[in-house]
Amino acid sequence: MSKSLLCLVLIISVLFCSCIPTKDLIYLQKKDNSQTEATISAVESKPYRLQTNDVLSITIKAIDPKLVAIFSTTNQGEAGKSESALYFDGFTVDDHGNIRVPVLGEINVIGYTLDEIRLRIEKQLLAEYFNKEANIFVTVKLAGFRYTINGEIGSTGTKTLFQEHVTIMEAIANSGDITITGDRKAVTIMRKTPTGVQMHDLDLTNVNTMKSPYFYLQPNDYILVKPLKQKTWGTGKTGIESFGTITTLFSVATTIFFLLFKN
Structure with a gap:
């Protein structure tokens, strides 16, 4: 009985750990648990200074x-x-x-x-x-606002928008949104400057990201959306998928056990 209970607890633990929580999928959340409405002032983008190949x-x-x-x-x-x-x-x-x-x-x-x-x-x-x-x-x-986006995104590649200013949220929406296995808490922005390449991670689940100077993109920015660890586990993105994976593995293990030890 204790072994059965232990297996059940193990299965439930794996099931919950492999699922992607809703809080990791919702954009621009208030993380301070405050119920009052707060006005977020986005940082104004600095005028873009031209680079080679523009x-x-x-x-x-x-x-x-x-x-x-x-x-x-x-x-x-x-x-x-x-x-x-x-x-x-x-x-x-x-x-x-x-x-x-x-x-x-x-x-x-x-x-x-x-x-x-x-x-x-x-x-x-x-x-x-x-x-x-x-x-x-x-x-x-x-001649168009150009940026490149790669990783866990609906449509990767170099995109061009015909507007003066583009936010990271607009760029993601224009690229088919981040997939369910994409890490919204660490979206990397790579930006070329006269002194080299700057890299910065944005937590898009936090509303305070709008205060970041990287919230507004600059032409030729490179956006990288890294995968969540759940993708590498391969157990599934939702509870149903994880349960199905665990059930399949358990069935295979049971079959192998009976074939090896019951003959």
């Missing part, structure tokens, strides 16, 4: 479109460009940190923000080619 979309407009046509590589009236079109028609930052703009020539942009580049181009145009009456209007944007 692709820029630069548009120059004026009252008379013919005056600025020579500064464009394509027809600026064209709408709804695809991602590939933006790549081939955009201005890529080379290894020296420069872009080549028609007529204006090479412009060093490495380490500058988009607003700083826009002001530099406007200043050069007004100083060398136009007067204020031409009403020059310059727009400088990244």
Whole structure:
């Protein structure tokens, strides 16, 4: 009787240990057990400073479109460009940190923000080619917000979103969500900086993660979602799966026992 009870306790223990608790699956929980509503102020993202291999979309407009046509590589009236079109028609930052703009020539942009580049181009145009009456209007944007995500995620790979700011939650939602075996408590963000690569883990089950400077992504960030230990055990993700696995193993063990010792 004691052996049977011991086996039952062992099976129940394995069953509970192998299951993934609900608290490990819910995003942005309040961990302080407070029942009062608290306002979480997300940290504002810092302006992105350009790096090599970034692709820029630069548009120059004026009252008379013919005056600025020579500064464009394509027809600026064209709408709804695809991602590939933006790549081939955009201005890529080379290894020296420069872009080549028609007529204006090479412009060093490495380490500058988009607003700083826009002001530099406007200043050069007004100083060398136009007067204020031409009403020059310059727009400088990244040709899409690009990031790469890998690991326990619905859809891995390099993604591009056409918006100014992207949070880690938006990036995950755009990639098919983290799988049930993904570790939401330690999502790693790898970020290239002028001094090297920075790595930081985010606990997406904690609402205070919104205060982290890594909550807002930067272009070219790499996101890695590591697996939970339950995946390596192979016993199952839910209680039913774990029970089925244990039952199967018990049946196999019983069959082997009878074949070896009952003949």
